[in-house]
Amino acid sequence: MIAVTRKLSEFTAALRFDQLPHEVVERTRLLVMDHVGIALRARHAADLNDAMSHTLAKLGMDAGSASVIGDERGYAPPAAALYNGNLAHSLDFDDTHARGSIHPSAPIVPAAFAAAEMAGANGRDIIAGIVAGYEVQIRLSIALQPSEHYARGFHPTATCGVFGAAAAAARVFGLSADHIANAFGLCGSQAAGSMQFLLDGAWNKPFHTGYAAMGGLMAASFAADGFRGAGQALEGKAGFLQAYAPNSDHQAAVADLGEKFETMEIAVKPYPSCRYGHAAMDALIELRAANDIDYQDIESVEVGLPRTGWNLIGDPENDKQNPKNYVDGQFSMPFVAAVAIRDGKMGWDSYAPHLKDVDPKVEAEFPAHMGGLVRVHTGSGKFEKMVVIARGEPENFLSAAEMRGKFDDLTRPYLSETERDTLAGALLRLDECTDMRALLALTRSPRDTHLRAAGSDD
Numbered sequence: 001m002i003a004v005t006r007k008l009s010e011f012t013a014a015l016r017f018d019q020l021p022h023e024v025v026e027r028t029r030l031l032v033m034d035h036v037g038i039a040l041r042a043r044h045a046a047d048l049n050d051a052m053s054h055t056l057a058k059l060g061m062d063a064g065s066a067s068v069i070g071d072e073r074g075y076a077p078p079a080a081a082l083y084n085g086n087l088a089h090s091l092d093f094d095d096t097h098a099r100g101s102i103h104p105s106a107p108i109v110p111a112a113f114a115a116a117e118m119a120g121a122n123g124r125d126i127i128a129g130i131v132a133g134y135e136v137q138i139r140l141s142i143a144l145q146p147s148e149h150y151a152r153g154f155h156p157t158a159t160c161g162v163f164g165a166a167a168a169a170a171r172v173f174g175l176s177a178d179h180i181a182n183a184f185g186l187c188g189s190q191a192a193g194s195m196q197f198l199l200d201g202a203w204n205k206p207f208h209t210g211y212a213a214m215g216g217l218m219a220a221s222f223a224a225d226g227f228r229g230a231g232q233a234l235e236g237k238a239g240f241l242q243a244y245a246p247n248s249d250h251q252a253a254v255a256d257l258g259e260k261f262e263t264m265e266i267a268v269k270p271y272p273s274c275r276y277g278h279a280a281m282d283a284l285i286e287l288r289a290a291n292d293i294d295y296q297d298i299e300s301v302e303v304g305l306p307r308t309g310w311n312l313i314g315d316p317e318n319d320k321q322n323p324k325n326y327v328d329g330q331f332s333m334p335f336v337a338a339v340a341i342r343d344g345k346m347g348w349d350s351y352a353p354h355l356k357d358v359d360p361k362v363e364a365e366f367p368a369h370m371g372g373l374v375r376v377h378t379g380s381g382k383f384e385k386m387v388v389i390a391r392g393e394p395e396n397f398l399s400a401a402e403m404r405g406k407f408d409d410l411t412r413p414y415l416s417e418t419e420r421d422t423l424a425g426a427l428l429r430l431d432e433c434t435d436m437r438a439l440l441a442l443t444r445s446p447r448d449t450h451l452r453a454a455g456s457d458d
Contacts, residue, residue: 002250004234004241008139009180011257012132012167017124017431020131024261025431028127028134030403031095033427034268035105036069037407038094039087040443041348043070044414046090047326048203052083066117067440070414077114081165081217084110085210089157090203091348092330093272093410097265098393100141100156104266106209107161108133108168111217115169116436118221123433129171131263133216137164138262140234143253144245147308150195152245158193158208159244163234165216166223173224185229186219188240198312201327267393268403271346273330276309278390280333284340287376287383294378295342302375303333326351341376347409415445 017025043049053071056062056079066080069087088094088106095105112129115121121129140160141149149156166183175183192211197204223229234240234253241248271281280303287293305314313333314320323329329336329351339346339354376383389396398406404424411420423442426433433439 001235002254003232004143004250004253005181005184005232005236005239006177007254007257008136008163008167008234009177009184012136012171012180013175013177015128015132015171015258017128020128021261024131024263025127027264027266028130029428029430030400031105031266031268032109032130032430033407033424034095034403035088035109036423036427036443037410038091039069039084040414041410042087042090043068045348046087046206048086048090048206052086056083065437066114067437067443069440069443072444077118077221078214078218080117081110081114082210082214084113085213086206087210088206089209090206091272092205092274092327093269093348095266095268096275097138097141097262098267098275099146099265100138100160100262101146101150102138102141102157102160103209104134104137104164104263105130106157106206107165107212107216108137110210110213111165111220112168112172113436113440114213114217115172115220117440119173121172121436123429123431123436125172125174126433126436127431129168131261132171133164133168134263134266135164135257135261136167137161138265139253139255139257140164140240142262143241143250144248148245148247150308153195154244155193155195155197155205155208158212159191159240161193161209161212162187162190162215162219163240165213166219167216169217169220170223173220175220175224179223180220181231181233182227182229183216183219183223185231185233186222186227187216188230188233190215190219191240191244197327198331201325203327205327265394267390268398268406270391270398270402270406271336271340272348272351273336273346274309274313275390276305277313277333277336278392279387280305281336281340281346282390283387284337284376285344286387288341288344291383293341293376293383297378297380298341298376300377301337301341302377303337305333309333329354415443419445 061076061079064076065074066077068080068083085107094103097104112126116126137160141156146156166187170180170183193208313331320332321334323332323335339350392398426439
């Protein structure tokens with residue numbers, strides 16, 4: 001039996017900022033900036049805000065000093081982790097990891113931020129904690145063999161996310177390997193996340209990530225004070241890997257641990273929708289531009305997806321062709337394809353105004369790549385394009401300028417140009433941070449934070 005729990009606990013406890021490869025630090029800074037931009041827009045735009053803030057107030061969790069991105073109030077640390085985790089994932093614009101089939105930052109960064117405010121941690125420890133969280137969460141998802149985990153109805157971002165969140169918080173707290181193992185033991189009783197949300201556009205999906213962030217933070221906090229968690233929480237007979245996917249590969253969870261960083265395999269989204277549709281959207285946008293296609297001349301559009309992608313964003317076809325809300329739209333290939341071919345782009349602001357088959361060429365590229373093939377028929381001809389590696393994937397990662405452009409698009413309605421520059425600069429120098437609470441205060445404009453006209457900086 002491979003001692004997965006012990007190995008991941010020791011890795012987390014021993015991880016030091018100055019031992020991280022430069023490219024891992026650089027990538028983490030960009031991922032954190034992306035995360036904060038998404039959460040800031042969501043704090044103003046996500047439908048769940050009223051219910052979330054009112055419920056936390058009723059529960060007495062809105063009295064504290066922990067920060068929610070873009071929010072003037074202080075919260076109890078678990079509530080801040082919960083709320084920030086919901087915000088990070090509510091637009092479905094957050095980062096992904098293809099082989100793990102998960103969203104890494106949404107549960108990990110909120111737990112690290114809340115822990116940093118609790119402990120007064122510096123930026124170097126925050127980055128080390130986030131990387132530890134990424135590595136634990138991603139490796140567990142790979143070990144589960146995501147397709148099997150999905151087939152059992154689980155959402156690995158959530159089930160694995162609670163362990164990653166615990167690792168992130170524990171590393172920020174500076175816990176020992178024994179304490180971290182206890183935290184993982186407590187996470188084993190919290191790993192949850194059902195894919196049933198796909199049925200009706202429910203808000204469970206962002207709730208998954210928020211709850212994982214909160215659960216991991218609480219597990220690390222309890223463990224820090226000596227609360228004992230179950231041993232062999234990951235590899236045991238009734239442990240996470242065996243219980244949640246019986247054919248899991250335990251070795252995959254620890255292979256090249258500390259030498260190969262899965263953090264570098266995290267991708268970012270140029271479009272706020274399910275990742276499986278992005279290559280097809282890239283192809284449609286490129287075809288539209290290259291051939292000067294007028295959407296009014298289009299007679300039909302065909303989209304080829306890998307089977308796993310089709311199951312999520314193409315089936316049942318009638319429902320996917322008639323999305324009722326933005327969650328439906330995020331998981332509708334017909335909807336996002338229509339926006340891409342009509343507008344030549346797609347951002348979060350595309351939902352409000354706008355609210356098929358598996359292809360053998362695309363299937364051949366899966367699971368190595370979530371490719372997409374499109375065929376557009378117009379009155380003047382037929383156009384076809386295949387994109388194997390979508391923009392934002394590790395091999396085709398967005399440039400620093402493109403990342404900053406996405407951040408600006410998300411935050412422009414609420415922060416002036418100067419405020420955006422200050423916040424982005426602080427996030428891109430996260431390792432120099434000495435006061436996390438002061439940094440997160442930059443997400444709140446000192447002026448009126450009501451929605452201003454899009455594109456206005458005054």
